[in-house]
Amino acid sequence: MHRRDFLLKSGALGLALAMGAGSCAPANNLYRGSATSAGSRRLPRVRISPDRVVKETVGLRPYRLLGPRLDVEMLGNKTIVHNYGHGGSGFSLSWGTGQIAANNAAATGKKEIAVIGCGIVGLTTARLLQEQGKTVTIYDKELWPKVTSSMATGTWSPAHLLCEDEHVTPEFKALWEQACTYSFRTYQNLLGLGDIVTWIDHFIIGGRTHKEEPKLHIKGQLPEPIELTRREHPFRAKEVVNQPNMVFNIPAYLRLLTDDFLKFGGKIQVQEFKTLEEVDALWEDCVVNCTGLGAKTLFNDQNLMPISGQLSFLIPQPEINYRLSTPNGYIIPRKDGLVLGGNAIRNNWNTTPNPEQTKIVIAALNDAMMGMRS
Numbered sequence: 001m002h003r004r005d006f007l008l009k010s011g012a013l014g015l016a017l018a019m020g021a022g023s024c025a026p027a028n029n030l031y032r033g034s035a036t037s038a039g040s041r042r043l044p045r046v047r048i049s050p051d052r053v054v055k056e057t058v059g060l061r062p063y064r065l066l067g068p069r070l071d072v073e074m075l076g077n078k079t080i081v082h083n084y085g086h087g088g089s090g091f092s093l094s095w096g097t098g099q100i101a102a103n104n105a106a107a108t109g110k111k112e113i114a115v116i117g118c119g120i121v122g123l124t125t126a127r128l129l130q131e132q133g134k135t136v137t138i139y140d141k142e143l144w145p146k147v148t149s150s151m152a153t154g155t156w157s158p159a160h161l162l163c164e165d166e167h168v169t170p171e172f173k174a175l176w177e178q179a180c181t182y183s184f185r186t187y188q189n190l191l192g193l194g195d196i197v198t199w200i201d202h203f204i205i206g207g208r209t210h211k212e213e214p215k216l217h218i219k220g221q222l223p224e225p226i227e228l229t230r231r232e233h234p235f236r237a238k239e240v241v242n243q244p245n246m247v248f249n250i251p252a253y254l255r256l257l258t259d260d261f262l263k264f265g266g267k268i269q270v271q272e273f274k275t276l277e278e279v280d281a282l283w284e285d286c287v288v289n290c291t292g293l294g295a296k297t298l299f300n301d302q303n304l305m306p307i308s309g310q311l312s313f314l315i316p317q318p319e320i321n322y323r324l325s326t327p328n329g330y331i332i333p334r335k336d337g338l339v340l341g342g343n344a345i346r347n348n349w350n351t352t353p354n355p356e357q358t359k360i361v362i363a364a365l366n367d368a369m370m371g372m373r374s
């Protein structure tokens with residue numbers, strides 16, 4: 001089936017699982033020799049305590065049961081190109097689904113394009129449209145730091161909380177692979193631009209040594225996970241896996257995209273759309289809908305729901321150059337702070353941080369630090 005036909009028919013791109021860890025590589029993997037601190041494994045210690053928490057957020061992942069919506073529909077004389085519903089994978093997939101949406105918008109032959117939504121999905125789509133020579137205006141009711149995209153942890157997780165398992169069809173997988181491959185390549189081109197995108201070691205304590213390959217997985221994209229022996233890592237825990245991953249330094253990254261968009265002649269207009277009539281009133285004939293969770297009301301999409309995620313930011317420690325995951329919480333070093341997180345509550349619209357969740361994550365990570373060689 002032609003890709004566009006598939007998009008129009010299914011209206012979806014989705015996924016199943018996990019933060020990238022696939023089958024474990026054999027113990028003699030060459031990566032062993034190139035770990036963060038060569039020789040005896042020692043890592044700088046994270047200073048975790050409640051009084052070092054300087055910011056807390058609860059972001060709402062725009063989860064769509066069917067996976068991201070990428071179809072095209074007509075609203076009166078206007079062409080609406082959808083690109084929303086990326087769940088916990090919006091940063092990872094944004095360039096790939098943005099490319100699909102930009103091509104769909106370009107196929108209308110219109111020169112002026114409206115993009116609704118100034119999150120990561122709207123910004124990347126807008127930049128890709130500019131690369132095709134389009135004149136783009138982004139409309140949004142709110143700007144950074146209020147948007148969901150400002151509240152992400154920012155790692156490469158192209159298949160995390162993306163859709164229900166039963167919607168991972170062969171067509172869906174093919175489309176996901178296309179988006180994932182395009183995004184991955186784009187991120188490699190952003191390496192070296194300050195610290196916007198970096199590669200770091202990721203140590204996974206306990207429970208991440210499954211041998212089964214996730215449903216959506218591109219072999220060879222991330223280095224294979226390696227089970228480390230007790231002498232090869234500094235933690236007390238017996239089971240530790242290492243799999244390097246990318247980190248996106250969100251504030252600087254969103255700023256770079258916004259600056260680039262404006263430099264290329266883009267305009268940003270603050271405007272809320274309460275009804276489809278208001279969308280129809282836009283003067284552009286082609287509108288790309290990147291409203292994330294906002295599409296639930298605006299486009300009456302009953303397949304959308306929030307999956308909330310709480311983050312606690314600790315005072316930055318520039319020497320921390322690794323990510324750590326435990327069953328009850330993770331820590332990710334970013335320039336704007338050490339990000340603690342790890343919960344996901346379906347259908348939760350409450351964006352007030354819960355002190356109990358903070359306690360759980362701090363306890364889990366403190367436990368991981370105890371007895372660690374540093």
Ligand SMILES: Cc1cc2nc3c(=O)[nH]c(=O)nc-3n(C[C@H](O)[C@H](O)[C@H](O)COP(=O)(O)OP(=O)(O)OC[C@H]3O[C@@H](n4cnc5c(N)ncnc54)[C@H](O)[C@@H]3O)c2cc1C
Pocket residue numbers: 058059060061062084085086087088089090091092093116117118119120121122139140141142143147148149150151152153154155156157158271272273274290291292293294295298308309310311341
């Ligand atoms: C805690 C947490 C951790 C995450 N970690 C990761 C990660 O590590 N890796 C990853 O890839 N992804 C991650 N995500 C997911 C990622 O953040 C989202 O998938 C992504 O930000 C969605 O981007 P978006 O542009 O579609 O939506 P948004 O950022 O929500 O942008 C949509 C924009 O549309 C605007 N809008 C909506 N409705 C209207 C309207 N009616 N009128 C005008 N404007 C409107 C909104 O104001 C908003 O600015 C995480 C999310 C959370 C919450």
